[in-house]
Amino acid sequence: MTQIAWIIYIPLQIIWLPVSILAATWVGYKQIWHSRKLGLSQTAVEIINGRWTAHIFGLRDDFAAKQLAAALPNNSTLGLRLTLFPLMVAKFIAGHPILYPTLPDDDQASIANLVFSRSARIDALIKTYCSQATQFVVLGAGLDTRAYGPLTTHNMTMFELDQPRIQKSKRDALARAGLNGDHVHYIEIDFAQPDWHLALRTSAYDPARKTIFLWEGVSLYLNAGIVHATLNSIRQISAPGSVVIADFYGERMLNLANKTAMKHTLSMTDEQIGFGLDLKTGPGDTLAALAVATGYKLGRYHLMGTAHRKGAFMAIAAFEVGDVPA
Numbered sequence: 642m643t644q645i646a647w648i649i650y651i652p653l654q655i656i657w658l659p660v661s662i663l664a665a666t667w668v669g670y671k672q673i674w675h676s677r678k679l680g681l682s683q684t685a686v687e688i689i690n691g692r693w694t695a696h697i698f699g700l701r702d703d704f705a706a707k708q709l710a711a712a713l714p715n716n717s718t719l720g721l722r723l724t725l726f727p728l729m730v731a732k733f734i735a736g737h738p739i740l741y742p743t744l745p746d747d748d749q750a751s752i753a754n755l756v757f758s759r760s761a762r763i764d765a766l767i768k769t770y771c772s773q774a775t776q777f778v779v780l781g782a783g784l785d786t787r788a789y790g791p792l793t794t795h796n797m798t799m800f801e802l803d804q805p806r807i808q809k810s811k812r813d814a815l816a817r818a819g820l821n822g823d824h825v826h827y828i829e830i831d832f833a834q835p836d837w838h839l840a841l842r843t844s845a846y847d848p849a850r851k852t853i854f855l856w857e858g859v860s861l862y863l864n865a866g867i868v869h870a871t872l873n874s875i876r877q878i879s880a881p882g883s884v885v886i887a888d889f890y891g892e893r894m895l896n897l898a899n900k901t902a903m904k905h906t907l908s909m910t911d912e913q914i915g916f917g918l919d920l921k922t923g924p925g926d927t928l929a930a931l932a933v934a935t936g937y938k939l940g941r942y943h944l945m946g947t948a949h950r951k952g953a954f955m956a957i958a959a960f961e962v963g964d965v966p967a
């Protein structure tokens with residue numbers, strides 16, 4: 642069936658191309674211009690659209706992302722459907738996605754599949770640690786939907802931290818999407834403020850309990866000083882056995898994101914590329930050095946895209962506080 646899917650997909654995609662281009666332009670317009678107008682994050686929409694796509698194509702279950710993506714004022718899931726329609730037909734025929742979206746092995750991962758690869762590896766790391774943790778803190782939560790899915794069955798106290806405007810807009814969209822956030826403690830913070838952690842400490846958060854901190858898709862937009870200070874602050878308010886699960890980016894990704902057009906697009910919503918790591922030579926040592934410098938032990942990690950001649954573009958790592966039992 643995969644061959645038949647390709648035979649139908651190629652001419653369909655050619656005929657459909659004008660619709661795909663118009664629909665993708667509409668999605669981009671909503672994502673960039675409406676985010677700018679509303680003072681929201683365009684990168685958060687980019688990520689939830691990746692998770693929406695993964696769900697629609699059967700790559701990863703995320704019903705909440707499907708619902709939330711459709712309830713955002715700065716997004717168009719109809720536009721996404723129209724853009725991806727030929728690939729959806731091909732997936733229907735083949736019984737699995739062809740070409741896009743895909744989930745390659747770590748070494749073969751590409752920037753085009755970044756969100757799919759990242760979500761899957763992070764899900765696996767959360768699964769590894771969640772039997773020991775009783776709190777789950779999403780740092781720079783944006784439109785992340787982990788607190789509204791299967792993780793809710795693990796009885797962890799849940800926290801989402803982000804900038805006030807982003808968080809208010811998310812809560813409004815959650816209500817429109819019919820997703821219940823009553824169990825989530827929403828905390829307004831800005832990592833650029835050195836005392837951001839006080840808001841967490843004075844909430845229902847208990848520093849004596851083992852906690853999973855998820856810091857996904859955020860360090861890239863901060864400078865090195867803030868990344869180091871934030872990791873240090875988290876460690877200081879964490880019980881031994883806690884873990885920070887985070888993604889970090891290599892030069893390959895930074896160079897792409899810093900290209901003029903992308904830089905200009907990001908600047909429209911006051912977002913910019915900041916922190917990166919040298920993932921080309923000795924990436925494991927580089928990650929371990931960051932973990933040690935900020936007071937952690939490097940746990941499991943993934944290096945994505947190592948088959949490329951320029952090395953990995955992304956690392957996903959667990960930074961452990963004190964001893965984490967195996």
Ligand SMILES: C[S@@+](CC[C@H](N)C(=O)[O-])C[C@H]1O[C@@H](n2cnc3c(N)ncnc32)[C@H](O)[C@@H]1O
Nearest residue numbers: 684685688781782783785807831832833857858
């Ligand atoms: C690309 S989004 C990722 C969102 C989410 N972690 C996910 O994976 O879906 C980046 C998020 O980081 C947040 N962020 C960026 N800079 C921040 C800062 N200085 N303080 C707090 N949050 C920040 C943005 O508001 C946005 O929600």
